[in-house]
Amino acid sequence: MDSSYWDAKFDTDDYIYTTVVNRFVKEYCEPLITKQPKGKMIDLAGGEGRNAIWFSEQGWQSENIDWSKKALSKSLKLAEERGVSDLHFAHIADATGFESVLTPVDIGVVAYLQVPREDLADALDTLVENVRKGGHILGVWHALENLADGYGGPRDEAVLPSVESLTEICAGLPVEIEVLTNRDGQVQTKDGLKPSITVVLLAKKL
Numbered sequence: 435m436d437s438s439y440w441d442a443k444f445d446t447d448d449y450i451y452t453t454v455v456n457r458f459v460k461e462y463c464e465p466l467i468t469k470q471p472k473g474k475m476i477d478l479a480g481g482e483g484r485n486a487i488w489f490s491e492q493g494w495q496s497e498n499i500d501w502s503k504k505a506l507s508k509s510l511k512l513a514e515e516r517g518v519s520d521l522h523f524a525h526i527a528d529a530t531g532f533e534s535v536l537t538p539v540d541i542g543v544v545a546y547l548q549v550p551r552e553d554l555a556d557a558l559d560t561l562v563e564n565v566r567k568g569g570h571i572l573g574v575w576h577a578l579e580n581l582a583d584g585y586g587g588p589r590d591e592a593v594l595p596s597v598e599s600l601t602e603i604c605a606g607l608p609v610e611i612e613v614l615t616n617r618d619g620q621v622q623t624k625d626g627l628k629p630s631i632t633v634v635l636l637a638k639k640l
Contacts, residue, residue, distance in 0.1 A: 455488035473540035483509025490518035538566035573635035586630030
């Protein structure tokens with residue numbers, strides 16, 4: 435899939451993934467924000483901006499990096515509606531190689547970037563480069579285990595990470611893993627809510 439696929443998907447007045455911050459992003463990042471009321475963050479592959487905007491609502495500068503112009507336009511619109519336009523930036527770029535306008539940031543978030551392992555490793559490597567020493571990286575993905583036991587994410591093994599594959603990727607990065615685990619959740623399907631498995635990574639840059 436390329437940017438034209440995502441532009442077409444986001445070309446609607448509705449917010450495809452809602453305007454509500456992801457539950458895991460809030461759970462793991464809220465304690466970090468409490469310790470540092472004013473900071474900077476990158477939301478990599480941030481789509482329509484729900485997570486980045488949440489950070490800006492807490493007083494943080496946020497940068498949504500995505501390769502869909504349609505998604506970023508909605509992100510800027512949401513920031514304006516929420517009264518945080520002065521704190522929010524939208525940057526069109528490929529997740530596997532980008533230059534942030536806020537570098538170095540305190541927190542780097544990547545939520546549901548479901549790409550092949552090599553691309554994911556490149557994206558995380560670039561994200562870590564843009565985070566200050568002592569800062570944090572939070573990753574959230576539909577887990578590999580969904581193929582057998584859940585409903586979340588693409589039905590493609592190649593783009594579903596696991597605790598094991600993320601451990602191997604992180605071994606090549608200057609980070610210390612603080613949390614790396616599967617979490618239970620739910621996804622909305624045409625047949626109602628179904629169980630889903632989410633793999634969550636929280637790491638500190640060394």
